[in-house]
Amino acid sequence: MAPLKVGDSFPDGVKFEWAPITDGDATACGIPQEYNASKEWKDKKVVLFSVPGAFTPGCQAHHLPPYIEKLSEFKKKGVDVVATIASNDSWVMNAWGKVNGVKGDDLLFLSDTKTFFSKEHGWPAGMGDRNGRWAMVFDHGKVIYAENEPSPKDVSVSGAEAVLAKL
Amino acid sequence: MFAARRLPRALPLAAPRRLFHASSPAFVQIGDKVPDVELHEGSPGNKVKIADQLKSGKGLIIGVPAAFSPACSESHIPGYINAKELKDAGRVFVVSVNDAFVMKAWAKSLDPTGSSGIRFLADPDLRFTKALDLSFDGAAIFGGDRSKRYALVIEDGAVKDAHVEADNTGLKVSKADNVLGKLAKQ
Numbered sequence: 001m002a003p004l005k006v007g008d009s010f011p012d013g014v015k016f017e018w019a020p021i022t023d024g025d026a027t028a029c030g031i032p033q034e035y036n037a038s039k040e041w042k043d044k045k046v047v048l049f050s051v052p053g054a055f056t057p058g059c060q061a062h063h064l065p066p067y068i069e070k071l072s073e074f075k076k077k078g079v080d081v082v083a084t085i086a087s088n089d090s091w092v093m094n095a096w097g098k099v100n101g102v103k104g105d106d107l108l109f110l111s112d113t114k115t116f117f118s119k120e121h122g123w124p125a126g127m128g129d130r131n132g133r134w135a136m137v138f139d140h141g142k143v144i145y146a147e148n149e150p151s152p153k154d155v156s157v158s159g160a161e162a163v164l165a166k167l
Numbered sequence: 168m169f170a171a172r173r174l175p176r177a178l179p180l181a182a183p184r185r186l187f188h189a190s191s192p193a194f195v196q197i198g199d200k201v202p203d204v205e206l207h208e209g210s211p212g213n214k215v216k217i218a219d220q221l222k223s224g225k226g227l228i229i230g231v232p233a234a235f236s237p238a239c240s241e242s243h244i245p246g247y248i249n250a251k252e253l254k255d256a257g258r259v260f261v262v263s264v265n266d267a268f269v270m271k272a273w274a275k276s277l278d279p280t281g282s283s284g285i286r287f288l289a290d291p292d293l294r295f296t297k298a299l300d301l302s303f304d305g306a307a308i309f310g311g312d313r314s315k316r317y318a319l320v321i322e323d324g325a326v327k328d329a330h331v332e333a334d335n336t337g338l339k340v341s342k343a344d345n346v347l348g349k350l351a352k353q
Contacts, residue, residue, distance in 0.1 A: 026276040027245075029237040032308075055268040089309050091235040092269050099272060113310030 004121045004136060008143045014038045014117055016085060016110035019094035021102060030094030035110055037117075042141050044080035049135040049158055050118045052125045054088045054096035054109075058153055063133065064100060066160035071106055074160075077167040079137075083108035085117060087131045123148040134158050137167065195299040195319065199326045201228070202298035206288035207267035215288055217260060217295070218324065225257025226321035229341065230301060230314040234265045234273035238338045243316065246343035248283040252351050253343075257321075259285045264302070264313045266291045290314065303335045318346045 004010075014037040019030025049067065051059040067074075067082060074082055084107065086093060093109035102109070112118050112131055123132035135158035137145035145166050147157035156162060201221050205214040217228070231243060244261060247253060263270060267289040274287035296302045296314040305313035318341040320328035328349065330340040339345070 026235070026272075029235060031237075053266060053268060055272040056266075057268070060268075087310075088265075088269065089233060089236075091233060091237075092265065095235040095272065095276065099276070111310075 003123050003134075003148065004143045004146050006143055006146055008146075010038060010041060010138045010141045010143065011121060012038050014121075015115050016112060016117065017090040017114055018108065018110050019090040021094060021097050021104060021109070024098055024101070024103070026095045026098045029091055032090040032111075035108070037110075041081065041138055044138075044140070045078050046081040046083065046138045047074060047079050047135065047163055048083050048085065048138070049133075049163070050112070050122055050131045051084060051086045051133055052127065052130040052152055054086050054092050055099075058133075058155065059086070060096075062155045063159065064096075068100060068102060068107060070160045070164060073164055074167075077164065079167065081108060082106075083110055085110045085112040085131060087113055087118070087129060089113055125152045127152070135163050137163060195301060195317075195326060195329050195331070197326050197329060199299070201321060201324055201326070202295055204290075204295040204298055206262060206290055206295055207270075208286060208288050209267055209271045211267050211289075211291070213267065215286075217262075217288065220258055220260070221321045222324045224323065225255075227256045227259040227346070228317075228319040228321060229259065229261045230296065230317040230319075231261060231263045232303075232305060232313045232316055232336050233309055234263050234269050235276075238316075238336070243338055243342070244277055244285075247285065247347075248278055250343045250347050252347040253283065253285075256347060256350060259283075261285060261287045262290050262295060262314065263287075264290050264293055264296060264311075301331065305335075316341050320346065320350060 016035045017032050018035035019032045051063055090111040093111050097109040118131035123134050125132045133152045134148040149158050201218040203218040206217050208215045270287040270289045290296050301315045302312045303315050315335045317331040319326050330346055332341055
């Protein structure tokens with residue numbers, strides 16, 4: 001399927017798996033539940049960025065931390081939800097968030113391994129079955145930003161700064 | 168013991184890959200050699216030949232369905248880390264169908280200083296797990312095939328004892344006190 005582009009509507013029936021972060025201990029396992037993004041994001045401004053893998057060098061060193069650091073700046077620009085997806089199960093995503101000091105739902109760590117949003121509506125990494133590195137912004141169900149990294153090793157158009165600049 | 172066992176992974180010469188079969192692989196049996204598969208430690212580039220590591224002496228391979236998941240994190244692996252008989256078990260490896268980065272992070276969360284000596288290895292493409300016929304269809308929960316929960320007691324490169332959870336993910340026979348307790352009695 002073609003990747004979403006600016007002007008498209010956020011598809012119906014998009015569900016991720018989500019193990020909410022309820023404490024800071026990465027050895028206490030999260031409990032997965034279904035997260036109905038189509039429903040939750042219908043009336044919100046949402047920044048979604050996709051990474052090939054939790055805990056992997058690029059994602060951990062360059063992609064995730066700026067989003068965490070700039071959470072308040074996103075909120076100032078009216079963003080209701082910041083979320084990340086990767087091709088890891090929801091336990092690994094939960095742990096990745098905890099290890100990075102994220103609390104509660106400040107930043108949602110969602111698993112894309114069941115419904116393959118990145119494959120269906122985004123871009124793949126070109127490495128096995130992994131999600132690509134990209135970012136999208138949805139405003140009340142409409143796509144207002146959708147950019148894929150020219151190379152999954154870089155963080156430019158999908159990085160926090162690039163997205164903030166467009167908001 | 169050898170006569171009763173099918174010959175291990177050797178295929179007719181025409182087959183390009185030694186470890187994969189067209190017919191179903193034999194479920195791990197006592198006497199089987201540790202599969203000669205490279206696993207990853209810490210990063211995908213860091214390959215470890217687990218069969219070489221366990222070539223001689225005592226060892227233990229603990230398989231888990233998923234890093235960071237319940238039972239695996241909360242009781243299965245901590246049970247081994249905290250067991251006083253761990254030092255008598257030889258070289259202990261935990262293997263899971265996750266990538267090496269996830270295994271490294273998981274190891275760090277369970278054993279931050281590495282003091283237990285347990286090594287966490289990744290089997291991201293299931294080759295090791297399938298060679299032992301210890302995978303199961305975890306698509307509903309994990310999005311793909313995963314390793315059953317098991318503990319294999321290894322001696323001089325071969326399986327001496329196999330404790331495989333009959334329901335794939337339960338935590339009974341592969342628990343530390345069962346496995347290490349049996350070791351102590353031998």
